[in-house]
Structure formats: C-alpha cells, structure tokens
Amino acid sequence: MALIGALSVEISQMLLVLLLAPLLTGFVRKAKARLLRRQGPPLLQPYRDLIRLARKEAVVAHSASWLFRFVPYLVFAATWVAAALVPTFATGLLFSWSADLIAIIALLGSARFFLALAGMDVGTSFGGIGSSREAMFATLAEPAMIMIVFTLALVAGSTQLSTMAGFMTSPAVGLRVSLGMALIALVIVALAENGRIPVDNPATHLELTMVHEAMVLEYSGRHLALIELASWLKLLLYVSLISCVFAPWGIAHEGKGLTAHAIGVLAYFGKLAVAGLLLALFETTIAKMRVFRVPDFVGVALMLGFLAVLLRFVSGSL
C-alpha cells in the first residue's frame, strides 16, 4: 500500500512538472512583458509553440551525424528524470531514494555535455561559439553547484533532498550564515545554468550575444520542441530545487493524507508564481553582461560556495 502511494505521488509529480514547465516559462514571459507595459504573448503560448513544432518536419543538415538526431531525446530524458527527483509538492518520492542531489547535477551535466557536442556536430560557426561559451560557463557553475551541495549536506547531514526539506522545516536549522551564502550562490548558478539575463538573453537571436540559442540553432521540428521543453523543465527544476531546500513550507511529508498533498500542490503553485515574478522583476531591472564578464559573475557563486563550506566547517568543529 505504501509502495502504491509513493508510486502514485512519483508519477503525478513527473506529469505535473512536464505539464507545468511551459506554463512557468509562459508566465515569466507574460510578467516581463507586463512590467515593460507590453501586452505580451498569452500564457499558453509555449504549449502552442510545442504543438506547432511537433507537427513540423524536422530538417537535418547534410553534415550531421547520428549524434545530432540522438541528442534531443537524450537531453530531454536526462532533464525529465532530474526534474522527477526534486520534491515539488511532496517529499518521499519513490525515485528520490535511489538518487540524491549529486545525481541530479550529474544528469544535468551529461545533458549539457551532449547538447554542446550536438552544437559542434554540424560544423557551423555559431554552434561552435555556443558550445564553447556554454562549456566556459559550466566550468565555473558546476564546481559552484558542488560546493553548494557540500554546504547543504554538511548542514542537513544528508545529500537526499527529502531529508534536507525535512531538516529545513525543523527548528534545528537556526540562524546560519552558510545557508544564506548557499542561497545566493544557488540563485546565481540557476541564472547561469538557465541562460537567464545577466548571463544570456533567452529572447535574443543576436549572433554575438547568444549562448544557448546558438547551440540549438540547427535544430528544427520535433527535435527543437524536445530541446525547448527540456530547457523549460530545467528552469522549473531549479525553481523547485530552491523552493524545496530554502522554502519547504507547505510541502507534504511522507505518509501524510490526501489533504496534506492538496495543500502541498497549492503551496507549490504559490512558490512557482512568486519565483516567476521575482525572476521577471530581476530580468527587467538588470542588463545583460558582456560574455567575458560572466566568469566573474559565476565566480562569485563559486567563492560564496567555498566560503559557506569553510564557515560551516568552523561552526561545526566548535
């Protein structure tokens, strides 16, 4: 019976993240447009884009290898599995016991690796630029992420997200400077990983500035639909991760009844809306950085991560 419960929570969560990811992106776009006093596209536009792309013919370059056709499915699958591991409205997910936060980073890292390979596969210059820039940012963002995980694991005593969420709601947390640093670092990493504004502009197709768009420039049709959906899922994943670790209020704990889960879903919607609004606000108030300034920005996250681990080490050893 417990197994069936856990399984149903897991399956409903996997479907929920898949269905909500385009909505979150649409919401952020709408909020940004409203902040600029534009009307903006309707909330459901990302779904329509997906359907349109899925109906279109997929054009593949002559010089593309098998890797090029294979990568969209792989990227999508890895991102979806990673998103299924982060507790959104309930902890105690069935899959979450087989993989922890480090596994999530590894899944996202392999997705990025294959996407960068596919960017270089066709041999156009834009794909190469996008891949090399993505790799440059990743060399700083991934160690920063690992440092954040170390901090959280040292504080909560586990790399398991469900345990972490449980610990964060308990009064044992106290006032910790390490957690504040880890939060700021995690937000910076999330902005860099999702190609949001100070690092990369998700709405641009200007050749000199794009990173993610340059890598996927050669894709079309259902391949592009999968890659877009994967990038939206990644945004949802990071929002869920931040809200699960740093704002786990209302999340339904393992073995609670149906009402707790309903409250959890409502709280999750609320958190997504708040995060989307904050992201839109942040993106409209800040300008995009030059590409070679980005390592400084992501380096701040790395430094904060290091410092958080060191401070946690000091307060832990006393």
Place this chain on the structure above:
Amino acid sequence: MKGLSFDLAHLLAGGLVLVSFMLLYQNRLYSLLNVFALQAVVLALSVAWQAYVQGAPHLYVTAAIAIVFKAMVIPIALHRIIARLGIHREVEIVGSLGPTMIAGMGLVALSMVVMLRVTADADPLAREDLAFALSVVMLGLLMMVTRRNAVSQVVGFMSLENGLILAATGAKGMPLVVEISVAFSVLVAFIVIGVFLFRIRERFDTVDVQALDQFQGGRR
C-alpha cells in the same frame, strides 16, 4: 553555547570575512571605499554583539570608535583624497581576479586550520572570532600585495586593522586605553599615509606604486 548568541556572532564574523572578499573583488576606487565603510559597520555590529554577550560595556566604546572613525571619517577623507588626486576613474587589479580569489580562499582555509588547532581549549566564541579575525588580517595583507594603487593599499591596511579589532574583542576585549591609543595611532598612520600619497604623486605623477620600482637606484 550553541544558541542564538553563537549563531548571531558567527553570522556577523562570517559577514566580515565575506565583506573582505568583496573588497578584493572591487576594481573601482569609490566602490572600494563604500565596501570598506560597510566592513566597518559590520565590524561595529559584531563588536557590539560581543559586548552584549560578554556583558562588557567598554566594548561598546570600541564599536562606537569603529563606526565614527572607520565608517565615516576615514572613508570620507579618502573620498576627498581620490577626488583631489583625480584618480576616481582608474581601474586596477594586478593579475586577474580568479587567482586572487583562489589565493584568498586558501588563506582563509589556512587561518581556520591554524587557529582551530591552536586554540583547542578556549571558549567557542573566542575561537571562532580568532579564526575569522586571522582570515580578515590575511585578506587585508593579500589586498596590499595585489593592488598597485597606493590608495587601495591604504584600504587594505585599514581592513587588516579591522581584523585585529575583531581578534581583540574575541579575547574578552582589550583595555580601553590600548583601544583608544590603537584607534588614534591608526588615524595618525592614516594622516601620514595621506601626506605620503601627495608626496608620491608630486614626485612620480602617479600613485601607481609600480612606478617606484624603477627608482630603486643601482640595484639593477
């Protein structure tokens, strides 16, 4: 001991180390001065909290000295010096930011390892304060080494002195006489350095201390 008082002291002292890193990160002189004033404010808060926890009223005087001299008088005077020297638009960092940051991390880790070993049987609040104070001192030294501009070297020196004050408060405070004389000696040092800055500028037309290296006489 592991209560709110320790957590808050940890927060403030950790914030001081963080602000030291922010100092290393700045490459504009005015923002450098603003961050330095912020560091003084954090130091004052930290000292005031220690005064409250330890029940030592004379530490409040230390906090007040930090606020008045380090957060107001010295930054404002340095602002004026920079404006008079006309160097407010200069951007300077020796080497790139990455290695400096990594070196700073290494120094912080080193000072924590050293201090936590040495002070094994002291009060936890004092141990933690000493460890962070040594890191702030180290970061101040690092800043003096990596900067070429004489004004930023002065700021590095002053932030080093902030670390010393933190160490002193952690060790149950120093006598008030020592406290005040240290504050005034820093002020005197600041005045002397200010005079020197103008002398350097008069002689070499710049406050970039690398220009001084060429005037070492017959050694090369």
